Amino acid sequence: GENVEQHPSTLSVQEGDSAVIKCTYSDSASNYFPWYKQELGKRPQLIIDIRSNVGEKKDQRIAVTLNKTAKHFSLHITETQPEDSAVYFCAANPGYSSASKIIFGSGTRLSIRP
């Protein structure tokens, strides 16, 4: 069935350094890959997304890359700041409809060391 794998489960980086989170998906028909940031007790907040017709997308300090052949996608956060500390989830839709469910990865707890 549809599955999204995410690594690592925890990540600690020095403030100012970069953080990279990697995901793989199983359904080759998936065509939408959002990334969510979730702070404790809050809703998942969309921070960036990428469609299958694009290989890379950047928004200020955040970038996402997609390799459709390998079914991999990654989140890159540069110049990390304390407020980047949160749990990050990658996700994918199964692709058969723009209204379809979103399948989440297991999450990465990112900690930024001052």
Place this chain on the structure above:
Amino acid sequence: EPEVTQTPSHQVTQMGQEVILRCVPISNHLYFYWYRQILGQKVEFLVSFYNNEISEKSEIFDDQFSVERPDGSNFTLKIRSTKLEDSAMYFCASSPRVPGYYEQYFGPGTRLTVT
């Protein structure tokens, strides 16, 4: 900016009781979803709803669960006889009916505690 709202923010109930979680999707959205997140775990899809019927449901969404759009604004999730393992954060989400538009807007969640 319009937001999805959910009530209550926290619901405590006893095992075996019925609960109804309420959501008000963004007004011009036509697709509605429920997800749940057990503490410390990932967000899991429960059900999607369009045109007054269920579009898709997961294995979690068994006969104890039901959804309803009782009026033009509310979207509810009912759990008929709660179990301890139903304790989780429940998120409602909505999306507009625009071809090629994938983003789902999440509500703030309802924390359900079953004792």
